[in-house]
Amino acid sequence: MNNGNKIKIFLVDDDAVSLKLLEIEFLQHGDFTIETYATGELCLENLSHNPDVIILDYYLDGINKKAINGIETLDKIKAINANIPVIMLSSQDKIDIAISCMHHGAFDYVVKSETAFLRLQKIITAIFKFKKIEKQLNWYMERM
Amino acid sequence: MESQTSKNTNYTRSLIEASLDPFVAISVDGKITDVNEASIKVTGITRKNLINTDFSDYFTDPKKAKEIYLQVFDKGFVVDYPLTIKHKNGNLTDVSYNASVYKDEKGKVLGVFAAARDVTAQKWAVDLRKANKELAFQNEEKGKRAEELIIANEELAFQNVEKEKRAQELGIANVELAFQNVEKEKRAQELGIANVELAFQNVEKEKRAQELGIANEELAFQNEEKGKRADELAIANKELAFQNEEKGKRADELAIANKELAFQNDEKEKRAAELAIANEELAFQNEVKEKRAAELVIANEELAFQFDEKEKRAAELVIANEELAFQNIEKEKRAQELGVANKELAFQNNEKEKRAAELVIANSELAYQNEVKEKRAAELVIANEELAFQNKEKEKRAAELVIANEELVFQTKVKEKRSAELVLANEELAKQNIEAVKQGIANRELEASNIDIKLDSQYSLSLIEASLDPLITISSAGKITDMNEALTNITGLTREELTDTDFLDYFTEPQKARGVYQEVFANGSVNNFPLTLRHKDGKLTDVLFNGSVYKDDEGNVEGVVIVARDVTEQKRIATELTEAMVFAELATEIAEHAKIKAEKATKIAEDAMKAKQQFLSNMSHEIRTPMNAIIGFTKVVLKTELTPKQKEYLKAIKISGDALIVLINDILDLAKVDAGKMTFEQIPFKMAISISAMLHLFETKIQEKNLKLVKVYDDKIPSVLVGDPVRLHQIIMNLVSNAVKFTTKGKITVAAKLLNEDNQKVTIEFSVSDTGIGIPENKIDRIFENFQQASSGTSRLYGGTGLGLAIVKQLIEPQGGSINVTSKVNEGSNFTFTLSFLKTKADAELDMELIELDTDITNIKVLVVEDIALNQLLMRTLLDDFGFECDIASNGKIAIEKMQTKKYDLILMDLQMPEMNGFEATEYIRNEMKSNIPIIALTADVTTVDLAKCKAVGMDDYIAKPVDERLLYSKMVGYLKKTTLAIEPDVRELAKTIKIKCTNLNYLNTRTKSNRVLMMEMISLYLEQTPPLISEMKKSLSKKDWKTLHATVHKIIPSFSIMGISVDYENMARQVQEYASTQQQAEGISEMVLKLEEVCLQACDELKIELNTIKNNTNE
Structure with a gap:
């Protein structure tokens, strides 16, 4: 896609430590272009960079109360470009949060933990598989 | 005749033998010729061995006995001479010795007849008298002691009265204070009203000033308006003038115009002139108005200035009011404190009065007992006199006996006469028998035997009659056949009346007497049978009945010889002795009783003392616990952000609280001194640092009062000394705080001077001098007494309880020091005291005051065991400030549970808690858990008993509530450092594992x-x-x-x-x-x-x- 064949991922989290860790993991486990943002606003501002995947923290207004939260950010991303897959990330393992994320069009919901990165990797792989299938389907549909 | 004589001889002999008094006949050369049974008993030597021995051998003082013997020969007799007979087994018998010579019919002295009366019993009486005197003396002693007690009581009563007076004075002082407070409050109220009035007037004046201002402005405006109008008028005038000129011109042009017009012109000119005049007038009026306006401005300024002044004054008044209100509050507080102190005093007075009353009762009891004793003693004295009198009576009787003896002698003489007659008869017989040789021989023999018998009967008779004991011979039919003088005395009947009567008639118990009599016949003798003889006028005589039968030559029983020994005296003496013994026992018992009472009184007094101490201890606990919270939280609140006002008020609370704690400590200290419980530590400390740190506390106060503090410290004083720094602080603090209190200007000098130094110790003279109000000369002796200040007015002016100097004195003197004071009224006072300190090479422990927050000590876990929620919170706040982690357990049980799940570095332990108190918990921690964790007791009760108990159960230290933050910190750090130092060398590995790393990369x-x-x-x-x-x-x-x-x-x-x-x-x-x-x-x-x-x-x-x-x- 852009920037050669590298997949571009947006990481959005106001927890700098988690954000950094995630960035390190992505950089080490594959050939990604990573852009990190501490707030939803920054993420939205830079949507023009055309990320392939956005990993978005559910809680973005923990410290800065004026900041928009994860769901709002998700809605806005979807409003701008509904095709960008967004994976929600949260430290809380709560079904209602997960459901609300899905309702707002998140691709998946991952709980922050030791295995979170693995899951993200799988999800990203799945996303591209899915997209490829979709593309193929579209191609065939056009042919039809 | 012969048989008669022989019979006579026989029964006299029996009588003599029956006598209990030793009778001895002694020859001219001092040899014993005859003795009776009593003599044998008293000497323990047989008759055979006695006869023909020197009689004086049987006395303890043979020489004296011989002298008496010679006296008998000189005077013919001797009466009641005291001697002592010695028994061969060593027993001594005191006797009263009576002796007379006996002579043959020709008057030739044949020897001495001696009767020795046993007077041991009489000696007893003498001993008794001595014992009585002793008792009397003891009674006197007791009387004296009672008097001393009475004096002591009076002293106590006097002291109580003094204390009551003082209490009354305090009461009056309180009333006075209260009155002044009321007055001040009134004044304050009046001032308040005056202020309000002033404020009102100010407002009024401001209003008036404003009105004036408005009026001025109005005036100014009008002036302006008038000025404008004047200007307009001037313009109008000019216009008019111009028109006039125009009209003049027109008139000129019109030539001679109308006269009317001219006239009109004239008129107009006139009017113009008038207008000009009016204008001038107006201008003048304007000027005047301007002047007035200026004046008004000045007046306004003046008013504004006055108003400012008034506002200032009002502000001053407000400040004064606040000051007054503050003073009022202070006074009320003081009055309350005084009230509390008064109540305390009143209570103590009550206690003392009670004790005094008890003592008075005990005293009156004692006095009463003494009286009783004195009465008894008097009775004893009377008894003694009675005894003396009886002794005299006995002496009289002895004298009578002597007379009786003389009588006997006389009778003997009569008998001798009769014998002489017999001799004559014999001679007659001899004459008749001359012729008969046989008869003659027989006669001669008879004669010889007659002489013998005569001699025998003569001395026997004299012996019998000499006896004081009634001697009676009774026929086998029970009739009295013969008796001696003693019987007639005892029965009051004559010889003639007695003879041939039934002897049983004279006893109170004839049946018993008969039994005795029969026994004599049956056994041959009877010994010491007690019976009572009756005098014809009813007087009874107790006798000991001794009897033996006497027989004729053929051995037929002819009758009984009875000696009835008069034991009335002995009995009476025995009775008196028993009585005296009973009395003595009673007296002892009473004395014992009194002693027990006195002991009880002492115990009550001791109990009261204990109760007082307990009360003080309780009070201290009860007051300290809430004070702890008050002062502690005040300190905590002071650290928070506050308005200056709030800060000021909180500081006032803290100062008052601190003052109250000082007062409680003072009272406790004094109680400790009273109970002899004041102890002094001997620890090394740095004198110079210690003193200057302490003086630091006064700096703000001294600065506030604008005084100068001069420190003079002798460099020769060794830096580290051994003594009690806390008490030294207390002494200097008391003196300096007094100096600060009583000095309004000038300086306060604190000096320490080395007086003496030897190898072991140094003597230092400390002095605290001020330039204050001084002490009047007549009061200087009293200032060291409890509750004393130089004048009763002092406390009203300067406050204080008057305990400070008393405590100072009590702190100095037990340490072997002394305190002196010199003072001049209005010039100042100088207190000087000396104390000795031991030298040491040891280093002083770090001064508590100097430790700052130690940043090295981190991660400290402290367990606070405390049941009161307020105190829990306070401790938590304090420990948070120190940067220590803190867990709370509300009793010992919870604390132990917590200790089992978590490791702590130090425990702060309250003592009084529900479930498991601090002592029990510490014992458990030390003995069961075997933990050496430092435990610091938190106690509101700092009596010595508790502290000893703290140490005993294994606590390391204690801190008195209210907790002093710095002290708490320094103590905690001290123990934490100690334990880490102790642990580090050998348990380093352990320490490492304990401090688990919390992160893992x-x-x-x-x-x-x-x-x-x-x-x-x-x-x-x-x-x-x-x-x-x-x-x-x-x-x-x-x-x-x-x-x-x-x-x-x-x-x-x-x-x-x-x-x-x-x-x-x-x-x-x-x-x-x-x-x-x-x-x-x-x-x-x-x-x-x-x-x-x-x-x-x-x-x-x-x-x-x-x-x-x-x-x-x-x-x-």
């Missing part, structure tokens, strides 16, 4: 594949992000901002696993989050937040180190 290592740069980035991000999060978390908790708390904790959670911090903390954080989401204060939330904070800070510390190591490795 394994995860980060794997995640970053040990990429140092990445790890460093991660760690520095953590270090950057975490501290603000922690502070945010704490802040939100204290503000109960649950949402923020929830969010911040949420942010912290992921980093736990990243940095390898135990999942327990992560769960804890989740729990906090859970609580926060319920939006309410849940139990334990603050503890958990504290723990989270702790672990995060520890993690930060550890990570910093890690970061450095990584950095260093990277650099390599």
